[in-house]
Amino acid sequence: MKDYLIYFAQAYPNFRRPELESLADLYNIPLDLSHHDESNPFLIVQLENDDQARKIMERSVLSKGIYELWGHGKTVEELQENVKQISSDKFEIFKENSFRFNFIGYKGSRSNRQKVKLIESFSFMAFTGHVSMNNPDEIYTILEEYEVTGSEKATTPINLWLGRQIQLSARTENILDKYDLRTRKYIGTTSFDAELSLVSCNIGQVAPGKITYDPFAGTGSFLVAAANYGGLPMGSDIDVRMLKGKSDDCNIQANFKQYNTSLYFIDIMTMDFTNNALRSDFVIDTIVCDPPYGIREGLRVCGAKNAEKAAGREHVVIDGEKAHLRRDFIPPKKPYELANLLDDLLTFAADRLPLDGRLAFWMPTANDDFEINQIPQHKNLQLIYNLEQEFNKWSRRLLVYVKRDESYAGETSNGLKAHHIKNFRERYFNGFNEKSR
Amino acid sequence: MKFLTTNFVKCPIKGCQSSLDAFPLKYEECQLAQEEQEYNPEFLCHMLERLDWNAILKVAHDLGNDSLPPTKPEDLDPIMEDDQAILKDLHTLLLETQVVDGKMVCKNCQHIYYIKNSIPNFLLPPHLC
Numbered sequence: 001m002k003d004y005l006i007y008f009a010q011a012y013p014n015f016r017r018p019e020l021e022s023l024a025d026l027y028n029i030p031l032d033l034s035h036h037d038e039s040n041p042f043l044i045v046q047l048e049n050d051d052q053a054r055k056i057m058e059r060s061v062l063s064k065g066i067y068e069l070w071g072h073g074k075t076v077e078e079l080q081e082n083v084k085q086i087s088s089d090k091f092e093i094f095k096e097n098s099f100r101f102n103f104i105g106y107k108g109s110r111s112n113r114q115k116v117k118l119i120e121s122f123s124f125m126a127f128t129g130h131v132s133m134n135n136p137d138e139i140y141t142i143l144e145e146y147e148v149t150g151s152e153k154a155t156t157p158i159n160l161w162l163g164r165q166i167q168l169s170a171r172t173e174n175i176l177d178k179y180d181l182r183t184r185k186y187i188g189t190t191s192f193d194a195e196l197s198l199v200s201c202n203i204g205q206v207a208p209g210k211i212t213y214d215p216f217a218g219t220g221s222f223l224v225a226a227a228n229y230g231g232l233p234m235g236s237d238i239d240v241r242m243l244k245g246k247s248d249d250c251n252i253q254a255n256f257k258q259y260n261t262s263l264y265f266i267d268i269m270t271m272d273f274t275n276n277a278l279r280s281d282f283v284i285d286t287i288v289c290d291p292p293y294g295i296r297e298g299l300r301v302c303g304a305k306n307a308e309k310a311a312g313r314e315h316v317v318i319d320g321e322k323a324h325l326r327r328d329f330i331p332p333k334k335p336y337e338l339a340n341l342l343d344d345l346l347t348f349a350a351d352r353l354p355l356d357g358r359l360a361f362w363m364p365t366a367n368d369d370f371e372i373n374q375i376p377q378h379k380n381l382q383l384i385y386n387l388e389q390e391f392n393k394w395s396r397r398l399l400v401y402v403k404r405d406e407s408y409a410g411e412t413s414n415g416l417k418a419h420h421i422k423n424f425r426e427r428y429f430n431g432f433n434e435k436s437r
Numbered sequence: 438m439k440f441l442t443t444n445f446v447k448c449p450i451k452g453c454q455s456s457l458d459a460f461p462l463k464y465e466e467c468q469l470a471q472e473e474q475e476y477n478p479e480f481l482c483h484m485l486e487r488l489d490w491n492a493i494l495k496v497a498h499d500l501g502n503d504s505l506p507p508t509k510p511e512d513l514d515p516i517m518e519d520d521q522a523i524l525k526d527l528h529t530l531l532l533e534t535q536v537v538d539g540k541m542v543c544k545n546c547q548h549i550y551y552i553k554n555s556i557p558n559f560l561l562p563p564h565l566c
Contacts, residue, residue: 279447325548
């Protein structure tokens with residue numbers, strides 16, 4: 001095992017470990033991240049080789065890069081001592097390769113003059129390869145951690161590492177700019193932000209050739225994120241207008257064209273999730289979604305609001321045709337309880353996912369009455385992550401489940417149902433006060 | 438709606454769950470269009486494993502194509518010339534053929550679903566939910 005240094009992004013720190021763990025698991029790479037500290041963007045991990053490091057980092061959204069560790073110190077002198085001590089054997093291996101140096105400063109930086117001086121102080125590595133700024137064989141990075149106290153700019157780092165760059169992350173390669181909603185051709189009020197939709201797909205283990213299903217596809221945010229990782233996205237939604245888009249240049253297909261991933265896109269269909277048309281022996285590898293109990297769209301399924309009033313309508317005939325079989329028939333919709341929808345979603349996932357397949361979905365919770373037992377459970381699904389993104393009075397949580405076999409004796413429960421938790425949407429509009437409970 | 442998708446969807450009505458006639462649906466009065474897609478043989482080989490070939494044959498027949506091999510082509514190798522011809526045909530049929538408009542009828546309950554603007558619609562009237 002060798003030491004590698006991971007440099008994380010300081011974004012959604014509680015999602016960082018699950019993301020990398022999920023990617024490592026996807027590639028069957030043992031990776032211990034139990035010492036991960038959410039307040040610290042630097043983490044040393046052990047891996048077999050560079051190839052493993054490349055694999056776990058390439059898709060990452062919440063990391064920035066991974067480096068083969070050449071040394072660490074609290075001062076420049078300490079760093080150099082350590083490099084000589086633990087990495088001398090490496091100097092020879094990379095001796096003739098072209099190279100350059102990079103700097104990464106966390107909460108501080110040094111001037112160009114100081115950088116040059118620092119680079120020169122590593123001349124003891126005695127590389128004979130030429131310096132190449134544009135296309136070096138190897139990039140050596142000096143990562144520095146500064147501590148800011150008060151309002152003054154930090155000038156002396158408290159930690160320094162030297163690493164050989166192995167792989168920069170998708171984030172560093174500008175994936176967030178690429179999928180930025182502001183430049184996406186077709187979006188709507190329910191579009192999910194690029195960063196967390198990509199993270200959801202990583203934690204959901206979307207992978208090349210795997211069918212990825214979003215039963216609440218809307219404008220297809222998770223579908224394009226899945227296709228970015230080679231997943232084969234399929235989406236359904238009860239609202240045909242969302243799926244249809246506005247024009248040929250402004251619909252879900254246009255987004256796939258924009259990202260050059262049309263090849264992976266399977267299809268979209270208008271469907272009420274609770275009356276699902278996907279044949280039951282069709283394997284869905286991953287489900288990633290944001291169910292519509294959110295704020296923008298109330299939760300609805302097919303059915304009559306008032307069953308009594310609607311009774312007998314199936315016999316209505318127009319122009320000799322049964323009304324409900326006509327091309328222009330619009331099925332009525334009725335409100336539906338969040339608790340029931342989540343039951344349906346878990347049952348569906350337990351039925352359709354292969355062993356070890358993942359279900360990842362977002363669930364909003366009011367912070368004043370959240371209890372852990374509100375998170376729904378299914379006896380064949382193991383909840384492995386409950387990741388909170390906090391807003392002011394509410395949060396949304398990314399819940400991630402893994403399909404287990406019969407020997408996994410989980411418990412089926414639904415705390416929302418048991419505790420009569422009211423519709424989240426209703427509470428949102430009533431300001432989460434006592435009365436709205 | 439890609440031709441491919443016809444292989445994944447059946448009648449969603451609860452009473453048809455266990456009926457063998459609810460899949461595939463019967464495709465009637467369909468308007469087709471060819472939409473060019475990037476050719477990727479690996480994708481096709483992978484997808485073939487998931488397909489119910491009998492259903493492919495039935496739907497192809499509904500849409501006026503009876504030229505498919507009667508059994509699922511297996512172990513196709515994108516490097517072999519003969520296999521390549523089959524893969525190209527499959528590519529054209531499964532991925533490039535779009536059902537733009539038409540009807541899907543359940544052979545068990547006779548319910549009619551419509552495809553409009555290339556999007557199949559499986560929403561149900563209240564008495565069938």
